[in-house]
Structures are given as structure tokens and as C-alpha cells.
Amino acid sequence: MHMEPELVKVAVVQAAPVWIDLQxxxxxxxKLIDEAGAQGVQLINFPETWLPGYPWQIWMGPPAFAIKYFGRYVKxxxxxxxxxxxxxxxxARRNNIHVVVGVSERVGGSLYMAQWHIGPDGKMLSRRKKLKPTHxxxxxxxxxxxxxxxxNDTEIGKIGALCCWEHFQPLSKYSLFAQGEQxxxxxxxxxxxYDKLTHGFSAxxxxxxxQTYAMEGQCFVLQSCAMISQEIYDExxxxxxxxxxxxVGGGYSRIFGPxxxxxxxxxAPTEEGLVIADIDMNKIIMAKVAADPAGHYSRPDVFxxxxxxxxxxxxxxxxEADEQMLAAEVAEAEAEDIAAQ
Structure with a gap:
């Protein structure tokens, strides 16, 4: 249990990655962490698969178009x-700052869309993997x-994370709300x-x-959005x-309150930099008074x-096998109980 400060200085990155170049x-x-640290930022959030950059090639044509990039991307x-x-x-340690960075994490022969949360002491707090990659x-x-x-329950508040269209998954969102995410x-x-092709991909x-997530969960949302540079476009x-x-462009980093x-x-959508704000944690208290989706505004007897x-x-x-089997049986029994009520 921590006593959170009333004001927390946060930053979201809006920039183009150094595409498929880990070093x-x-x-x-x-450099961006140092820039944020010099301004007293306590938490900085980076875009999805910032390292080594999002694999935009998979949306650009048939699989044969993307295959030529896979070797470089894996390495x-x-x-x-x-x-x-x-x-x-x-x-992170040098700047006494929380860092949440989107990465393509390589585990053996597999890749995962991950968000790594590094604490201000330089220790890894968590490595989450996107629950279901999109399309x-x-x-x-x-x-x-x-x-x-x-x-993660930290000295500046309870911090959670999701990638991209996980924000359209109601149950995933509710899980974080129920854990008291701030x-x-x-x-x-x-x-x-795809901005020219479908409104569903639009900013x-x-x-x-x-913005809706912030309202639904009565929390602050740090939306970090990458950009497509001229170099990435040309390749x-x-x-x-x-x-x-x-x-080119496509950067729409934002910080939303509860x-x-x-x-x-x-x-601007083509401008690189940091969006920085001092967020007032007291606003969460006021929002929860009106609507707490995992508390007084919920109906556990129904859902x-x-x-x-x-x-x-x-x-x-x-x-471990027995533990997994027992967990599956408990989950199935709970689901049946809920359905029968």
C-alpha cells in the first residue's frame, strides 16, 4: 500500500521508431527517457512495439511482401x-522514472507484442504480452x-497497460478496472x-x-502513438x-483525465516530441463518486x-499440471454458477 502524491508528472512519446534497428x-x-527525466517526469509511456518498430509491412500486401522483412525483424x-x-x-534508474515501453519480445523462436514496465530503481516490474494480436x-x-x-501498485499510483485494439475488448478493460487501475x-x-481505406483505423x-477508457475506468490514460517517418514510408x-x-505522420499522442x-x-501529427502533463490524482476520487464500474456502480448479482x-x-x-487443471475446473464451475443465477 502506497500513499500516492496528489500530482504526478507524466509523459507520452510521439515519435517514429528507428525502424528494425534495435541498437x-x-x-x-x-535519449527520450533522459529528456523526460530532465523535466521531472515520473512516468513515461512509449508506443506499441516501439522496439524495433511496428511491423507495418504485414498490412501492405500479400504474405510474400512481408516475409522479406521477417529475418531482420526477428533479429x-x-x-x-x-x-x-x-x-x-x-x-530508468538514472532518471528515477517509471518507463513503460512497447517491444517486440523474442522468446526462443517466437515473438510477442509486449509492454515492459521498468521501475524508477531500474528493476523490471512486469513484462506483459498482448493477449490477442489483432488480425x-x-x-x-x-x-x-x-x-x-x-x-502494478507503485508509489505514484496503480499502473496498468494495454496495446492498441485491446482497448476494444470489454472484458480486458474490466479486469484492469477491477484491479483499481489509476x-x-x-x-x-x-x-x-489504412486511414484512407477505413474509418475504423482513423485517429x-x-x-x-x-478517451472513453478514461471515463469508463475513472483513470488517467496515457495514449502513446508512434509516427511513420519519411524513411519508413520510402522503404x-x-x-x-x-x-x-x-x-507519413499519424502521431496522435494524448493524455486523458478521468x-x-x-x-x-x-x-501536430507529423511532429516528434513528448506530451507532458501534471495529472491531479484527486480527480480520480471525484470521478469514482459518480461512477465506479467495479464498485458501487456494478451489479455483481447480474454480471x-x-x-x-x-x-x-x-x-x-x-x-503445475494439477494446479492448471484445478484452475480450469474452478473457472468452469464459476461460469456455470453465474449462468444459473
Whole structure:
């Protein structure tokens, strides 16, 4: 249990990644952490798969178009315990800052869309993996499990995180609300992908989802959105036909309060930098008085969420296998009880 400060200085990154270049990406990440630390920021949030950059190529054509990038992408995905991770942790410790960074995490021969939360002492607090990669993302990344749906209780507040279209998953959101989330780190790729083709990918729709998240959960939402640089555009847009899929820019980083209001000064969609704000944690108290979705504004006699938090393993000891089987039986029984009520 922590006594949270009334004001917390937070920052969200709006920038283009150093695309498929892990070393360059780590260097840019450290510079942004140092920049935030010099301004007294206590928590900085980075975009989805910031390291080594979002795999936009998977949306640009048939699988054969994307395959040529896979070797580079795998080799430049970060590994837990690596020197690259140590550089990130050192930057967090040097600046006494919480860092939530979106990464492509390599585990053996598999990749996962992860959000790593590094504490101000430079120690890793959590490594969550996106529960269900979206659409063609599943051609690159594996899935997380229920153990990833966590909120870290820290000295500045209870901090949770989700990636991209996880913000359209009601049960995932409710799990974090129920854990008392106060500051939510939302990670997104650029909103200039498919913007000409479908309104569902637009900045308006996805930004509104995070503004709604803040209202639904009575929390602050730190929406960090990457950008597509001219260099990334030039590498991927190699024909006139491909121009319909992507534009330069697409940065829409925002900080929303529990009343839905915008905090800090927003940047233009093609402008790199940090959106910084002092957030007043007292606003959460006032919002909860009106509506607490996992408290007085809920109806547990009508609806309830069953959340299996046991980490899933491919190889189990007999004891672990028994534990997983028991958890599955308990979850099934709870679901049946709820259905019968």
C-alpha cells in the first residue's frame, strides 16, 4: 500500500521508431527517457512495439511482401535480460522514472507484442504480452495469457497497460478496472495506416476509444502513438498502388483525465516530441463518486468476470499440471454458477 502524491508528472512519446534497428532504437529510447527525466517526469509511456518498430509491412500486401522483412525483424526484437534491456533499466534508474515501453519480445523462436514496465530503481516490474494480436498481427506474434492482465501498485499510483485494439475488448478493460487501475498506459502504432481505406483505423475512432477508457475506468490514460517517418514510408511504399495504405505522420499522442478532458499540449501529427502533463490524482476520487464500474456502480448479482490468472506453460511439472487443471475446473464451475443465477 502506497500513499500516492496528489500530482504526478507524466509523459507520452510521439515519435517514429528507428525502424528494425534495435541498437538505434534503444539509443533513441534512452535519449527520450533522459529528456523526460530532465523535466521531472515520473512516468513515461512509449508506443506499441516501439522496439524495433511496428511491423507495418504485414498490412501492405500479400504474405510474400512481408516475409522479406521477417529475418531482420526477428533479429532486432529484444530479449529479456539482454544488454539492450540493461541499457533501458539504467536509463530508468538514472532518471528515477517509471518507463513503460512497447517491444517486440523474442522468446526462443517466437515473438510477442509486449509492454515492459521498468521501475524508477531500474528493476523490471512486469513484462506483459498482448493477449490477442489483432488480425494479421497473428502472422507474426504469439499470444499472452491471463497472468499478463495486471496492475502494478507503485508509489505514484496503480499502473496498468494495454496495446492498441485491446482497448476494444470489454472484458480486458474490466479486469484492469477491477484491479483499481489509476494510470493506464495505452500503446499504439501510427494512425496513418489504412486511414484512407477505413474509418475504423482513423485517429478519431482510436483516440475516442482511449478517451472513453478514461471515463469508463475513472483513470488517467496515457495514449502513446508512434509516427511513420519519411524513411519508413520510402522503404515500404515502393509502388503507386501501395500509396493508398500509408501516409507519413499519424502521431496522435494524448493524455486523458478521468473526466475525459485532455491534459498537456498536443503535438501536430507529423511532429516528434513528448506530451507532458501534471495529472491531479484527486480527480480520480471525484470521478469514482459518480461512477465506479467495479464498485458501487456494478451489479455483481447480474454480471461477473472470470479471470484465469495462472501463467500458461508449454512444459509442466506434475504439480503445475494439477494446479492448471484445478484452475480450469474452478473457472468452469464459476461460469456455470453465474449462468444459473
Amino acid at each position: 538505434g532504437g534503444v539509443e533513441k529510447t534512452v 532486432n526484437s529484444i530479449v529479456a535480460g539482454s544488454d539492450e534491456e540493461k541499457a533501458l533499466c539504467a536509463a 494479421v498481427e497473428r502472422s507474426v506474434f504469439g499470444e499472452g495469457d491471463g497472468s499478463d492482465m495486471i496492475v 494510470i493506464h498506459c495505452a500503446a499504439w502504432p501510427a494512425f496513418s495506416l 478519431e475512432v482510436n483516440t475516442n476509444a482511449n 515500404l511504399v515502393t509502388s503507386e498502388q501501395l500509396q493508398m495504405f500509408m501516409d 473526466d475525459g478532458a485532455t491534459n498537456g499540449e498536443n503535438l 461477473a468476470l472470470v479471470h484465469n490468472k495462472i501463467k500458461q506453460k508449454r512444459v509442466l511439472t506434475p504439480g
